[in-house]
Amino acid sequence: MDVQAAGLVEQFKAEASRAGAVVYEASTTEDAANYLLKLAQERNIKSAVKSKSRVADGTKLRKHLENAGIEVKEADLKGWIAQLAGEKSTEQKSIKQVERLISKATGKKLNPNPRVLLNAANLAIRQYCIDADLGISEADIAIAETGTLVIVGYEGVTRLVAVLPRIHVTLVNSQNVVSVLEDVIAKLKLLTENAACQTMPNYITYITGRNTTADIPGAVLARAQGPAEEHILLINKAAERNAS
Amino acid sequence: MSRAMTKRVHKALTDENLQTALTRLLGLIKFVRQIAFAGLDFESLSQEIRRVKENSIANLPELVEQFKSQATKAGAVVYEAEDADDANKYILKLAQERKVKHIVKSKSMLGEEIELREHLEKAGIGVTETDIGEWIVQLAGERPAHLVGPAVHKTIEQVAELMSKATGQELGTDPQALLDAARRTLRQTYIDADMGISGANIAIAETGTLVVVTNEGNGCMATTLPPVHVAVVGYEKIVSSWKDAAAIFRLLSRCTAGMKMPVYISHITGPSQTDAIPGAVLPGAGGPEEVHIVLVDNGRWQMRESEEFREALYCIKCGTCLNVCPVFASVAGQVYGYVYQGGIGAILTAFLHSMDKAEEVASLCLGCMACKEACPARIDIPRMITRLRASLAEEKGLTLLNRIAYRSILKYQPRLDNVVRIGSHLQQPFVDTDLMIRRLPGPLNELTKAISLPALSSRPLRDRLKDYSSPRPTGKPKVAFYSGCVGAYAYPEIGEYVMKVLEECGARPYYPMGQACCGAPAYFAGDVETALSLARTNIAALEEIRPDYIVTVCPGCATILQREYLNLTTSEPRWNQRARALAGKVCDFSQLLLELTPSVPKKPSRNQKVTYHDPCHLRRGIGVFNEPRQLLEREGFEVIEMADSDSCCGFGGHVVLSYPELSKSVLKRKLDNIEATGAETVITNCLPCILQLRGGLDKRNSRIKVMHSAELLADTFEITR
Numbered sequence: 001m002d003v004q005a006a007g008l009v010e011q012f013k014a015e016a017s018r019a020g021a022v023v024y025e026a027s028t029t030e031d032a033a034n035y036l037l038k039l040a041q042e043r044n045i046k047s048a049v050k051s052k053s054r055v056a057d058g059t060k061l062r063k064h065l066e067n068a069g070i071e072v073k074e075a076d077l078k079g080w081i082a083q084l085a086g087e088k089s090t091e092q093k094s095i096k097q098v099e100r101l102i103s104k105a106t107g108k109k110l111n112p113n114p115r116v117l118l119n120a121a122n123l124a125i126r127q128y129c130i131d132a133d134l135g136i137s138e139a140d141i142a143i144a145e146t147g148t149l150v151i152v153g154y155e156g157v158t159r160l161v162a163v164l165p166r167i168h169v170t171l172v173n174s175q176n177v178v179s180v181l182e183d184v185i186a187k188l189k190l191l192t193e194n195a196a197c198q199t200m201p202n203y204i205t206y207i208t209g210r211n212t213t214a215d216i217p218g219a220v221l222a223r224a225q226g227p228a229e230e231h232i233l234l235i236n237k238a239a240e241r242n243a244s
Numbered sequence: 245m246s247r248a249m250t251k252r253v254h255k256a257l258t259d260e261n262l263q264t265a266l267t268r269l270l271g272l273i274k275f276v277r278q279i280a281f282a283g284l285d286f287e288s289l290s291q292e293i294r295r296v297k298e299n300s301i302a303n304l305p306e307l308v309e310q311f312k313s314q315a316t317k318a319g320a321v322v323y324e325a326e327d328a329d330d331a332n333k334y335i336l337k338l339a340q341e342r343k344v345k346h347i348v349k350s351k352s353m354l355g356e357e358i359e360l361r362e363h364l365e366k367a368g369i370g371v372t373e374t375d376i377g378e379w380i381v382q383l384a385g386e387r388p389a390h391l392v393g394p395a396v397h398k399t400i401e402q403v404a405e406l407m408s409k410a411t412g413q414e415l416g417t418d419p420q421a422l423l424d425a426a427r428r429t430l431r432q433t434y435i436d437a438d439m440g441i442s443g444a445n446i447a448i449a450e451t452g453t454l455v456v457v458t459n460e461g462n463g464c465m466a467t468t469l470p471p472v473h474v475a476v477v478g479y480e481k482i483v484s485s486w487k488d489a490a491a492i493f494r495l496l497s498r499c500t501a502g503m504k505m506p507v508y509i510s511h512i513t514g515p516s517q518t519d520a521i522p523g524a525v526l527p528g529a530g531g532p533e534e535v536h537i538v539l540v541d542n543g544r545w546q547m548r549e550s551e552e553f554r555e556a557l558y559c560i561k562c563g564t565c566l567n568v569c570p571v572f573a574s575v576a577g578q579v580y581g582y583v584y585q586g587g588i589g590a591i592l593t594a595f596l597h598s599m600d601k602a603e604e605v606a607s608l609c610l611g612c613m614a615c616k617e618a619c620p621a622r623i624d625i626p627r628m629i630t631r632l633r634a635s636l637a638e639e640k641g642l643t644l645l646n647r648i649a650y651r652s653i654l655k656y657q658p659r660l661d662n663v664v665r666i667g668s669h670l671q672q673p674f675v676d677t678d679l680m681i682r683r684l685p686g687p688l689n690e691l692t693k694a695i696s697l698p699a700l701s702s703r704p705l706r707d708r709l710k711d712y713s714s715p716r717p718t719g720k721p722k723v724a725f726y727s728g729c730v731g732a733y734a735y736p737e738i739g740e741y742v743m744k745v746l747e748e749c750g751a752r753p754y755y756p757m758g759q760a761c762c763g764a765p766a767y768f769a770g771d772v773e774t775a776l777s778l779a780r781t782n783i784a785a786l787e788e789i790r791p792d793y794i795v796t797v798c799p800g801c802a803t804i805l806q807r808e809y810l811n812l813t814t815s816e817p818r819w820n821q822r823a824r825a826l827a828g829k830v831c832d833f834s835q836l837l838l839e840l841t842p843s844v845p846k847k848p849s850r851n852q853k854v855t856y857h858d859p860c861h862l863r864r865g866i867g868v869f870n871e872p873r874q875l876l877e878r879e880g881f882e883v884i885e886m887a888d889s890d891s892c893c894g895f896g897g898h899v900v901l902s903y904p905e906l907s908k909s910v911l912k913r914k915l916d917n918i919e920a921t922g923a924e925t926v927i928t929n930c931l932p933c934i935l936q937l938r939g940g941l942d943k944r945n946s947r948i949k950v951m952h953s954a955e956l957l958a959d960t961f962e963i964t965r
Contacts, residue, residue, distance in 0.1 A: 156531020
């Protein structure tokens with residue numbers, strides 16, 4: 001990482017911490033997985049939901065927690081279907097195959113109609129998010145100026161995973177730290193072009209530190225209606241690649 | 245002034261719970277403002293917001309088209325509502341068609357404006373406000389008391405009672421326990437709701453994106469969990485680009501909560517969607533299947549058409565103007581009687597609601613300009629209030645009393661002199677030996693309840709300065725002295741000191757005999773005709789001997805001479821030119837003295853503590869606040885800063901006459917701050933402020949002296965009149 005980029009990461013860490021987040025710089029994906037597991041065990045977490053991640057091998061991360069007896073549900077639809085199928089990657093499936101998987105998971109015999117299947121999946125995943133103690137997200141961009149995470153998604157669950165559980169952990173590739181707020185849109189355009197989808201992602205959530213309220217007289221209180229804790233795991237992908 | 249408003253003001257001032265809550269709020273605001281702008285170039289950031297909003301409103305028709313087309317492309321449904329009724333009907337019909345039983349709503353001032361919740365509830369649909377403050381207000385059956393903190397007027401005991409009743413549990417007054425209960429209760433309502441309603445802080449045209457900002461996280465949940473999301477958005481929220489939105493983020497939360505960024509900013513571009521199910525890209529993936537955007541006019545386009553009031557649309561609803569408003573600090577937001585409070589509230593009310601209500605709201609304005617100084621969109625709220633009063637006066641005519649006072653007396657200086665002379669005779673039975681009036685008969689006694697008044701002088705300044713009608717023939721700088729009415733009739737001795745000290749310091753002061761009232765009382769009451777006539781009189785009188793300086797002891801007058809005469813004469817180029825020449829010469833006594841005697845060394849300490857009160861019109865009107873302090877320090881006085889030295893003393897506007905009780909409450913905070921310094925003397929270079937402070941301290945039997953710099957210097961120079 002060059003000096004300028006390192007400076008941005010330092011600034012991001014300082015600003016995010018000041019806003020109430022806990023920031024950890026992981027040297028490798030394994031290191032990040034260990035941090036996550038330790039945190040989950042210390043907080044006595046039984047179940048987690050996770051939206052898709054590119055920065056760390058999501059499946060590996062999930063397995064790491066599952067091996068320790070923590071239930072982890074993939075919350076984005078493709079990830080969940082793959083999890084149901086027990087596959088690592090999301091290979092093309094027929095509607096019939098998807099119907100079988102979702103019917104099995106929900107314990108209901110469903111019609112192989114896309115809308116019916118989507119509604120059933122929505123209900124199931126939403127309940128996971130409501131019940132989970134831990135949400136694991138990935139931020140596509142982080143803003144150094146303000147210590148802000150930018151979480152991008154087409155599905156509503158990207159937001160539910162970030163807000164509903166008691167503890168929220170966000171993974172960020174430290175190469176994706178930009179300097180100022182104005183840099184976000186250029187980076188977003190780059191991301192969406194690379195993803196070969198030309199439209200703006202429906203849900204982009206900026207999260208800065210820990211949620212608070214001043215509405216109850218007497219004090220400014222942390223944990224208003226969102227998570228009690230915000231953790232940020234910075235992963236330096238370039239360094240990791242060079243090392244391996 | 246209205247009876248109903250007087251009643252509401254009285255109720256607020258005597259409501260112990262409210263006053264307790266306000267004390268807490270003021271502490272919080274102070275803390276927030278201290279940390280918010282540290283190390284920040286507020287001026288350039290606010291200029292940036294100003295630029296963004298100016299451009300957005302200027303290009304609004306094109307931006308609306310772009311926003312509609314992009315949002316529609318992303319799968320949202322956009323509806324343009326003409327007014328409140330139109331918007332409410334659309335949303336109710338949608339809710340009924342979708343068989344909606346319960347709605348969660350995140351905070352929206354526009355929602356309050358159009359009374360959306362009430363409309364839906366009347367049709368039998370349950371609506372829960374999800375911002376905790378807004379929820380508290382809903383439980384209390386009230387309206388929000390502040391743009392940003394709806395429940396700032398509540399005490400912890402009141403909140404505990406409301407939440408206990410709502411949850412059916414006996415909750416104590418521990419804030420954390422109350423918060424936990426609120427979170428649990430609200431969490432279930434999101435899950436159960438069939439529709440989520442939000443406002444939008446910003447709408448971005450280039451991508452058709454709604455931006456919803458919250459610190460609590462309620463905005464995220466209310467817009468994601470229910471299957472239908474409806475956003476009510478005022479047209480003025482539309483900006484061109486993500487870059488423009490960034491400029492607003494950068495100051496918004498600093499202003500509202502002292503935070504660099506809001507905790508959650510949700511960008512919503514059409515409904516959620518997925519291609520995970522083979523065969524189709526479907527909307528409604530873990531989020532709403534439908535997003536409806538209701539763009540609401542309700543008077544906004546008309547406001548855009550108005551040269552004079554257009555800038556009210558630049559408001560980003562951060563509430564800063566309320567946080568610095570001395571009236572808000574005394575009575576909070578519910579006295580205003582409508583959704584939008586404070587100075588900006590008066591303007592918004594005029595266009596989005598009614599002129600009558602707006603007049604009430606505007607009547608509470610002290611004209612202290614604290615809002616203008618603090619506004620992150622650089623909105624000149626005081627200017628618009630003056631314009632609003634002018635259009636009201638034009639529309640309804642002046643009251644009979646004002647008409648006589650302004651057009652038959654104030655306008656003609658000799659008549660005013662005669663009226664004051666009569667007054668000085670009539671007052672005799674009520675004047676104490678120290679020339680103070682502490683009690684007046686009948687309804688006039690309202691005035692002397694808050695402050696003791698100075699007796700009108702039996703020898704006005706004009707009679708005392710007959711020898712000074714023109715400058716002495718020497719080469720020294722010519723200084724025209726403009727005394728203003730308080731200087732002419734209440735404190736003529738201060739004017740005499742001004743002349744003597746200026747002579748002592750190497751100037752040739754003189755008193756232009758043709759000067760009259762500056763016109764401020766008429767101008768601020770909306771009587772532009774009288775104000776313009778007085779502008780001509782004074783311009784002619786003051787320019788006559790071609791002074792090098794025009795010195796004033798009333799910053800209110802100075803602001804009028806320096807700025808408002810230019811505004812008043814815009815349609816008369818020759819008068820405008822003369823006003824401009826005059827404006828450059830107007831200065832405060834302290835400024836002038838430093839300029840006349842730049843090389844005087846600092847005097848040894850006198851071991852005398854003084855504190856300095858910044859008059860609103862001196863600091864924010866003509867930008868003078870260092871010079872008076874410099875002068876005092878140079879003369880060997882120890883200047884102890886009081887808390888909030890630049891907050892209004894309560895004399896401003898017509899408040900001191902219309903709502904003496906309110907004026908007294910604003911004055912109380914000022915006097916407390918003065919007393920807390922331990923200084924023996926408070927200096928202020930404004931005669932109306934002196935009137936208010938002396939009057940208030942006299943009621944407290946305080947021994948603290950209130951003086952103008954000129955008096956203090958005359959004292960130290962051992963000058964006698």
